[in-house]
Amino acid sequence: MRDVCVIGLGLIGGSVLRGAKAAGRTVWGATASKEDADKARAEGFDITTVDEALGRNPEALVVLAVPMPALPDLLRKVPAHTRLTDVTSVKGPVHDAVHRYAANTRFVGGHPMAGTSKSGWDAGSANLFEGAAWVVTPEEADDHLNDVMRLALDLKAHVVPTTPEEHDEAVARISHLPHIMAAILAAVGADGGPLAMALAAGSFGDGTRVAGSRPELVRAMCEGNRDALLMAVDDALGRLGAARGSLASTGGLAKTIEAGHEGRNALVSQPQRTKITIDLTKPGALAALRNLGSRGGRVVGLNGSTAEAETS
DSSP, X not given: OOOEEEEOOSHHHHHHHXXXXXXXXXXXXXXXXXXXXXXXXXXXXXXXXXXXXHHSOTTSEEEEOSOGGGHHHHHTTSOTTOEXXXXXXXXXXXXXXXXXXXXXXXXXXXXXXXXXXXXXXXXXXXXXXXXXXEEEEXXXXXXXXXXXXXXXXXTTOEEEEOOHHHHHHHHIIIIIHHHHHHHHHHHHHHTTHHHHHHHOOHHHHHHHGGGGSOHHHHHHHHHTTHHHHHHHHXXXXXXXXXXXXXXXXXXXXXXXXXXXXXXXXXXXSOOOOEEEEEETTSTTHHHHHHHHHHTTOEEEEEETTEXXXXXX
16 A cells, blocks of 8 residues: 655545554655644654655655645645645646646545535544545546545545546535535524524524634635636526515515425435446546546446446
8 A cells, every 4th residue: 555645634634644544554744734733743643844744755645635725835845756636625726736836746636525614633533534425537547546546445435536627617516605605694694683593493504514614714615616616606696586586576486495405305315326347457448437427426446457436
């Protein structure tokens, strides 16, 4: 198993470090946060400076787990030929940054679809990714892609291959827009005063949970996916406008409520999956992996040069 170096030890990076160690890998890390570094060392983890961490083992898999605004300066420090991945919640801008600042590295983009509204080292856990989707956005099918997928599988996630563009459009709708909507819901509720807050129960709590995330992290995530998020916001505004128009004219909300009910059912009623095998040595392997992801499929195992997958 390849050694793992994690730069950034917040919720996601700290969980990757813990999970990789639990899987039997040699791990070390670095972070700009003295508080997170001290807490990680207190739990027995090998934490050092960024420069030392990046230079320790040229064959290690380096995981970048810092917010998007911090990536350019960090990428300038990454040695050439480093095996590199990331866990950032946008992929197009990350790929652009890697090509600009660390073009001589071997890079496969990544994004584990897991987390909480809490942040920092204390929020992480070795099993955070269990059962979660871990997106990869490879530019070619090679042994480095296998390394990144194997790390995700070792952390008990399943792998969803796609392109940076498709990833960003998807997460704008199911991750970034919900953060915006949660912020608006929380603000509207709070404007209702003490009585509204005293009466707030499960639906308000569920709908506003992610508004408890650190604002600077939410801003970095959402602003970094500006173009795709604008399209998702326009879609949401159009639906809100239609709901308002219907409520004002007829007093009815049937179309809005029924469409939402169907959307929720699409989440909780996943279709039965069929097992397939993808030969990663064939010329069309990258296209096959991307097609798998676009259909909602996933890689659940690696067996030599083949990927064991499930597709809808």
